[in-house]
Amino acid sequence: MAGGDAVRADLEQVFRTAWPRVVAVATRVVGDRHRAEDVAQEVFLSFARSSVPAGEAAGWLAVAAAHTALNHLRADRRRATREEAADRPDPTTPDVADDVVTRDERRRVRAALGRLPRRQAVALVLRHSGLSYAEVAAALDLSPGSVGTTVRRAESALREELTRHAPNH
DSSP states (O other), rough: OOTTOOOOOHHHHHHHHHHHHHHHHHHHOOOHHHHHHHHHHHHHHHHHSSSOOOOGHHHHHHHHHHHHHHHHHHHHHHHHHHHHHOOOOOOHHHHHHHHHHHHHHHHHHHHHHSSOOHHHHHHHHHHHOOHHHHHHHHHHHOOHHHHHHHHHHHHHHHHHHHHHHHOOO
16 A cells, blocks of 8 residues: 555545544543644554555554553653652642642553553553444454453553552552
8 A cells, every 4th residue: 555655645534534533542641632642643654654454544543542652651751750850839729739639640540551561551541542342352453352351451450550559648
């Protein structure tokens, strides 16, 4: 389909159709729309160079978005500690404190997600991004009947990770 350096003939149509879902999947992982759009751009560049059939593009792009976003998440771990120290708000403002708690919880969930086995993390992200069991099954080459089990195991593993790395109160 894609030959040499030629642009895929189907790229624009696939892009228009799949962009919102790719960004949504990436946003679920990285938690920030701007970063998710950066991930989506990487994913579409990879798709543009690929020979993935247009009929398989939606699943391929969703999985690629989850994998790429997880890679970004894992690469950002070291930076998160430095940013956290520099981003401490005034603790006397209750609304800001609530925001910090919420932000910290999201950061903890993302960090725990990054520690899960890749297949579990991707299945969880795809399912919670709105993909149906059939779409997750097709994207991850699973039987539709095993998607629920895979997602439940991933949710359980995520809870275990959150408990294991819970702040000491």
